[in-house]
């Protein structure tokens with residue numbers, strides 16, 4: 062059987078270790094060479110002249126709703142939307158009915174996703190206070206991390222009180238796994254909701270006022286302290302404040318294994334969007350005011366934030382519209398997976414002057430590293446999976462509903478004018494998205510396990 066060779070010529074490679082001109086040789090789905098000139102190599106050719114080649118995005122926080130609430134999204138639509146947005150790997154959160162908290166539900170979700178995904182995927186499992194044996198079984202099935210709620214926020218997903226959190230952190234340490242926390246202080250949150258109810262507040266801003274930054278920051282600091290005290294690896298989901306990022310930075314300096322992610326909604330949206338869009342901008346943590354958004358950008362260049370994630374949580378239009386009069390009747394979550402990376406390229410690179418290297422780390426290498434998927438995923442180096450996104454960094458375009466591949470094409474970023482567009486997304490050497498269309502059948506995405514000992518040769522870089 063002959064080998065499958067793809068040669069990508071003329072592009073600018075923008076990896077987590079640098080930006081340079083090179084041609085790529087891809088053999089059987091893996092990067093086989095990074096060379097000055099691949100003109101003499103035979104194989105299928107792709108001309109990337111004028112384009113920038115980033116590692117395919119790794120979105121470590123999605124809610125694709127399969128198998129139980131497929132009417133909201135599903136892996137077929139959700140991963141198509143991801144591919145159109147430059148993402149070649151998604152890692153889905155355990156929210157489902159039943160919750161992915163045991164081996165049977167984990168397998169059910171993995172099988173469903175294997176039939177419908179068009180990009181590669183991994184799964185997290187829920188930490189709800191189950192035994193360490195049950196957690197060990199989930200890890201053995203391939204759970205990349207465990208996710209816990211510190212507040213009652215997600216229906217059907219029991220929160221962990223401090224005692225349960227400590228037990229879980231000890232178990233995670235024992236299993237050499239990672240705990241991802243949704244960090245909001247439950248007492249403060251319930252009090253905020255009660256205050257809004259008592260005042261008869263049902264307007265969009267009442268949502269943000271019910272869970273102000275203090276609700277997040279207190280829980281983050283407590284989780285960091287408990288993780289440090291137990292020696293566990295902790296990852297803070299959807300950091301929405303600069304204070305959270307600073308707390309993570311301090312913990313890392315002190316030698317603890319603490320990381321965090323943020324989402325485009327906390328970087329390119331603010332309270333003005335919540336006021337304008339109401340239920341279609343309701344998420345948790347809530348959108349922040351402009352000063353907080355600017356403060357978050359100010360710490361983005363420092364490298365503490367390991368990952369940009371979508372927290373893509375789609376609902377039907379009817380479910381969101383239920384909050385038109387009363388914001389609290391709208392479910393929490395946004396549809397952003399397809400516009401996440403373009404919005405960060407536009408704002409971070411074009412408007413704020415951050416580098417391609419910064420973006421490659423934030424969107425690909427960072428999340429892949431902290432889930433044990435690196436360097437198979439998240440890099441451009443010899444031996445790695447050929448997961449690549451080709452960008453026209455100059456193209457200006459408008460986010461239009463009709464171009465979204467989600468099952469429910471709405472996004473709070475509709476109407477935005479962005480600079481920088483995904484032209485093609487490649488997964489293991491195969492073009493999954495190009496020319497506005499998905500080019501593969503559902504089920505071509507593969508289930509990912511953490512690689513315990515990756516054996517990858519260092520990339521050969523042109524001098």
Ligand SMILES: [Zn+2]
Nearest residue numbers: 122124154372
């Ligand atoms: Zn989430």
